[in-house]
Amino acid sequence: SNQWSGDADAPSTDRLLNTDHRLLNTASPRVVVTRSREQAGEFADRLAAADFTPVIFPVIEFAALPPEPLDAALNNLSQYDWLIFTSINAVAFFFQRAEERGVQVEGVAVAAVGSATAVQLNERGLPADFMPDEFTGEQLALGLGDLTGKRVLLPRAKLGRPKIVELLRQQGAEVDDVALYDTVTAVPTPAALADLAAGFDAITFTSPSSVRNFVNLTSLQNLSNLAHAVIACIGPVTAAEAAKFNLRVDLIPDEYTIGGLVQVLREHFVMKGVKHKA
Template identity: 45%
Template sequence: MITLILGTRRSQLARWQTEHVAGLLQVAWPGLVCQVEPFTTRGDQTLDKALPEIGGKGLFTAELEAALRNGSIDLAVHSLKDLPVEDAPGLTIGAIVGRADVRDVLVARNGWTLETLPPGAVVGTSSVRRQAQLQAYRPDLTFRTIRGNVETRIRKVLSGEYDATVLAAAGLQRLGLEEAISQWLPLEVMLPAPGQGALAVQCRADDTQTLNLLAAIDNRAVRAAVTAERAFLQALGGGCAAPVAAWARQDDTGLLLMDALLASQPGTSAPGSSPAVARVRGRDADPYALARRLAEEVRRRLDAAAASRGRSPLQGKRVVITRAAEQAGEFSQRLRSLGAVPVELPTIQIVAVDDLAPFREALERLAHYDWILFTSANGVQVFWEQATVLGREALLRPEGARVRVAAVGPATAQALVERGIPVDFVPARHTGEALAATLEPVQGRRILLPRAAQGRPEVAKILRARGARVDDLPIYQTVPAPIDEAGIQALAQGVDVITFTSGSTARHFVAALRQESGLDLAALCRQAVIACIGPVTAQVVGELGLPVHVVAEEHSVDGLIQALVAYFEEEGKT
């Protein structure tokens, strides 16, 4: 009878992982005896500092590795992401035993998501990888070090010490703590650490018997993927202190497909700016060749960003803002911070519809609805004004029973949060169609849809097709705002970019300029880059006969600015 002694850290998660490996071995080798020996590592004892300050990943493995070398244990079970990329002297990874969900998740008070966290919210993380990616997506967040096991970090959030924290989904799943998850972070927003979700079994390199036993539970496909990820980290010379992320998997052809990321260290960019982030994708049969190629590419991109630091691609560009005057201020401020020259030329005004009686009746019976869906920040503004007049806003507050609220995207969600309204759902794709198609559950539910009078009917149609009872109520409309003489002169001076944040801004812009005989609309649009906040707006612009050069992937002002920066960065290379 063979007996194996498995070393483990004392946390509940580490114990679960070790028992899981023991179970796999005993299924593969009936009669095998597995004994578990718990250890306390230095990383478990030092909880008041971030990992890079006290030594990095090896803090969680040193005691276990010493026990392996002296023969007091035969195996040590680790989360692979906690292991340094270089094998410790005399030791090796004998098995990679499968992989859980690689994603990170947000645990937040009030059920907040990454899009609905209040401005300046305090996010606890000791990972520079997570901080760099979060800061690129939400530069307004505040970051503070957080330490402790999974349960401790969740408790610190729920007690109000932090507004949110980010954890590996695998840990919460293994502990049965999925109910604590506020949001599964999309891989487009948050790439995982190399090896995240995989379990590694470490043993002595010369222990032939144990290596043979481990071969029965080794997952070759997962090993190939994590080998590429760790080789990428190794090629960058990175460790726990480097903002490095990677996710590899086999594609339909059997090749390895890997997304990889390298960011500048948080705090090294210009004050008030986000870390520079380089993200790449590649395919190869050889994990090491793939890792080297992607490492070279992300280095090159970050070096190029560093070389151009101090000069924004938008420096000196005259950018026309056509949205309503009351919404242009933040857009202008963001452009100025990047060295651009905003030209505010509002072509629309937002006003309530003439007959608000049906909407006011809906507000009176607001408690009867299951959901309110907001498809724009303008809708939030008019809705709030009317709800306040009628004293119905309390039904949207977080205290006690309330109507659930969904927002089409981060800008709309932010407008709600600023008014103290929690947001329960934001779709991964920020379109009305995606909101209607992915909201759950809707069968038999009463839904209030306050929207623009010029809005498209698709959202209500999709919801009704899914069995929802929808009150589709136009509550505001966009009307033309005349372009004054100063605006005409600003256009006549020449502009570099014209932005459209809705179809109505484009329609009224074209109508106003066609009425102004002194300007050649075609010539103006040939000389300028035309940028749209999303594909729906771009479709309207195309139907008006104008070229479209830039369409934001993230349908918000931030997304539009990011798309413009990327466009002019690429133009500068050619």
């Protein structure tokens, strides 16, 4: 069938590294992925499997911060009632340090924001005890209920979203929020810049910093392209950041995940009558 199909065979590597820049808006719309290089792969694979051409343009890198505050928390892990993760990066940096220190993460209840975060915890043998239905820190804090007398450890990005700290404290918790890593702007390679310059039909943003960094990195040179492209944001926080830069956000998925993003992009381009090549 030449209908748009999400269950196409998994893409081969040559498909992902395809430099044959087709005309825009043809069978395989070009979608920019702005995630970090480490995190771009899975998203690109899913886009390619759904008949998009991923354009990988990382605007974010992650750098570990000095570990002393985390080490202090790891040394006293048993004193915490809740360990809260709001991102897959927090999980990665936390467990990397725990392993280096030989600390077993156990005996503490774990809460996660987002299904991807929960999956990362499962893979490390520590399934989340609580996950809010809506993937926001606010929903997580409210869902945990009365936390009077409870100690909470929140490993997070340096920038982070301190709002959740305030909410947890309002619920009565004593919160130790520990900055594990910093989000820094990636330096695009000449190849990535060339791929971006070849044009795109849609661009995706998966965090507020991905929006800021993209705007800072590309300045005005891509704004003409942005005017014609579909702008898709993973959720309302990212969309609010895009609005600050006067970017028109076209798509936000119901589920704030990579899968949700791929789905809304497919629905959008199907409605525009895009069919993939027979």
